[in-house]
Amino acid sequence: MDKSERVTVGIFRRMAYKIEHLKRWKKLSIGLFLIVLFTICIEVGSNLSYIRLKGNEKGMLQISEEDIDVTGFSNTGEGYRFTENSGTIHLDLQGRYVDKFVYTYHYEGLLDMKVRIQYHNEFGKAEQKELIDKNSAVIRQSVINIRRNVDWIELYTDTSLLLEDGVSYIDLSSLELDITGFYVKNVFNWNPYRIVIVFLICLLILFISVYHGFFGKKIEYLFLTVGLAGGILMLLCFPATKVGWDEEIHFRRAYELSLYPGGEEVSSDFVNLFNCGIETWPLNLPSSLEERQEIDKYFNDVCAEGGTGAVIQSSGVDIYTTGYIAPALFLKAGRFLHMPFTVLYQFGRFGGLLLYCLIMCLAIRIIPTGKRILTVIALMPTPMFLACCYSYDSVVIAFISLGLSLLLREIIEKDRRFSWTDYFVALACLVWGILPKAVYAPLVLIGLLISGSKFENKRQKWLMRAGVVFIFLALLASFVLPSLMSPSNFGDTRGGDVNVALQMRYVLTQPFSYIKILFQNIWRRLPSCLMGAEAFLILGHWGIAGFGTVSIVYTCIVILTEGSGDKKILSGKQKFFLFLIAAASVSLIWTAFYLTFTVPGSSYISGVQGRYFVPLLLPLFLAAGNKKIRISCSDSVRNFVVISISAFLLFAMIWTQMLGMRCL
Structure with a gap:
């Protein structure tokens, strides 16, 4: 091909690229218009019942006293005061349509009511x-979504409902409860949360459809796009209070780290967010749009900049610091931008989500086998929930996954020259992820699987292996030595009457009895922790995600078919070693909770939760895989199938468990 022909070909290629580019922009423009139209239709459709109502049935309608019958409450003229050990309020609505039922009250505690509703179904x-x-x-109003024609509503409470277990620093029995009004709320509701969720999900589908050629070959970018979109929607639904496990503790650590190297004066109400008190009680979350907005307004008012009454000092660096750097940086940036408190709180959470998605994207890109397995794990509801909360669990999961991906690349790609850079980066990632939870220290030993043939000489091989063993022992020492040197300061008082020294004496003097207890507890709980709701579907204090059976079956299918057509696989010996390493970490997890969270001498190990096993799922699932099951389709199709099912499970959970239960 001469020069003129090459120039002509180049011109045609540029023209073809420009035409294709214009076609994509045309598709995006038309798609965006249709998405806006579809979102408006969803909002109008959600308000059809309101549109059909007569004029006198619309608005905020107060229920008259003639329709109210009370027992255990006295009429004060301004409302109804709770005066007995139990009380009932019966509201006769005579078949009226009720979109939302509202009752207002004055009460300084946690108001729990049993509500019975008689309504007419679709028939x-x-x-x-x-x-x-x-x-x-x-909050001072309760808003209950009903959307039915209602005969009557009955409210019941008693002293046992009002006296919340776990709240002991306030005498709840001395607080007076006054119910001040009852209303039927039938108004047209443009719900901002529903609008954003519908719009973003449709935009995600459009974007991936238009650029399907690129995304099909790069499952890591599919994960990044879906993960960030799903995480942002989860944050949109979260209130600016505790929803995750021990989130008040993790928020305090992240906020203190964000103040480094100084401090800050805040309102006395601000520091309440560092404790699990009645203001942040995780079992009393908002159940409607109005309640969510009232909670946001309260915290924006009491936690505004310029508050006085308390001083927060920056924290020093410790083994947990690696888990809080991202949210701390985002909190610092948010304060610099003078964000309202609720936006600042969510911005810090977003920092953790962004780090999780970026690191997991890199891990999926690097790992030579099991890309779809790692994608499935990363997008399951529990790991995504952890990534959206103040927690170091997401950092542990992400950096361990990245470290293992780097090691597995060295292990599996035998033609690839050994790289000291990759080796040190892998160990650094593992150390970064394991420091907050040293029970995962055995995972470092996976580095011993790197073949000796990859090294230039024996000295290089033994230096590498010595480094792996040294890092393992150092991480293990960070867990073991504090419990040996200061057992009185190492227990977790949430476990009850914990005594680490006494518990260690039981274990060391009766090792066979402890081994029996250990295996009994592992046998009883481990299946659910690895392949059940505990590992995939628990959403902290929010509840449990749906589609449990679907999630388990789907995960099993991905595990068993991942090796189809894949030449880069682990040998039987390597899989067995992965299993042993994971088993060692499982034993350490249960032992740690037996020492620090369980009453001495108990035969049941308390405190173990499924989320602690998420970092172990990758090596275990790789060990369980095989290449005998064949699938006759391209990698692109398999990538889209996996991401479609994972995205469905994630967005279905957001729509039903978060938007539907908390933000309508």
């Missing part, structure tokens, strides 16, 4: 529903 038949209405201590 006009009367049915009853009962629910527990749990209200935050910082």
Whole structure:
């Protein structure tokens, strides 16, 4: 091909690229218009029942006293005061349509009400529903979504409902409860959360469809796009209070780190967010759009900049610091930008989410086998929930996954020259992820699987292996030595009457008895922790995600078919070694909780949760895989199938468990 022909070919290629580029922009423009139209239709459709109502049935309608019958409450003229050990309020609504039922009150504690509703179903038949209405201590109205024609509503409470277990620093029995009004709220509702969720999900589908050629070959970018979109929608639904495990502790550590190297004066109400008190009680989360907005307004007011009454000092560096750097940096940036408190709180959470998605994307890109397995794990509801909360668990999961991906690349790609840079980066990632939870220290030993043939000489091989063993022993020492040197300061008082020294004496003097207890507890709980709801579906204090059976079956199919057509696989000996390493970490997890969280001499190990096993799923699932099951389709198709199912499970959980239960 001469020069003129090459120039002509180049011109045609540029023209073809420009035409294709214009076609994509045309598709995006048309798609964006249709998405906006579809979102508007969803909002109008969600308000059809309101549109059909007569004029006198619309608005905020107060329920008259003639329709109210009370027992255990006295009429004060301004409302109804709770005066007995139990009380009932019966509201006769005579078949009226009720979109939202509202009752206002004055109460400084956590108001829990049993609510019974008799309504008419789609066939006009009367049915009853009962629910527990749990209200935050910082709101003064309860809003219950009904969207039915209602015969009557009955509210019931008693002293046992009002005296919340776990709240002992306030005498809840001395607080007075006044119910001040009852309303039927039938208004047209443009729900901002629903609008954003519908719009973003549709935009995600459009974007991936237009650029399907690129995304099909790069499952890591599919994960990054879906993970960030899903995480942002989860943050949109979260209130600016504790929803995750021990989130108040993790928020305090992240906030203190963000103040380094100084301190800050804040309001006395601000520091309440560092404790699990009635203002942040995680069992009384908002159950409607109005409650969420009232909670946000309360915290924006009491935690505004310029508050006085308390001083927060920056924290020093410790083994947990690696888990909080990202949210701390985002909190610092948010304060610099003078964000309102609720936005600042969510911005810090977003820092953790962004780090998780970026590191997991890199891990999926690097790992030579098991890309779809790692994608499935990363997008499951529990890991995504952890990534959206103040927690070091997401950092542990992400950096361990990245470290293992680097090691597995050295192990599996035998033609690849050994890289000291990759080796040190892998160990650094593992140390970064394991420091907050040293029970995963055995995972470092996976580096011993790197073949000796990859090294230039024996000295290089033994230097590498000595480094692996040294890092393993150092990480293990960070867990073991504090418990040996100062057992009185090492226990977790949440476990009850914990005594590490006494518990260690039981273990060391009766090792066979402890081994029996250990295996009994592992046998009883481990299956659910590895392949059940505990590992994939628990959402902290929020509840449990749905599609449990689907999630388990789907994960098993991905594990068993991942090796189809893959030449880069682990040998039987390597899989067995992965299994042993994971088993060692499992034993360490249970032993740690037996020492630090369990009453001495108990035969049941307390405190173990499924989320602690997520970092172990990758090596275990790789060990369980095989190449005998063949699938006759391209990698692109398999990537889209996996990401579609994972995205469905994630977004279905967001729509039903978060938007539907908390933000409508």
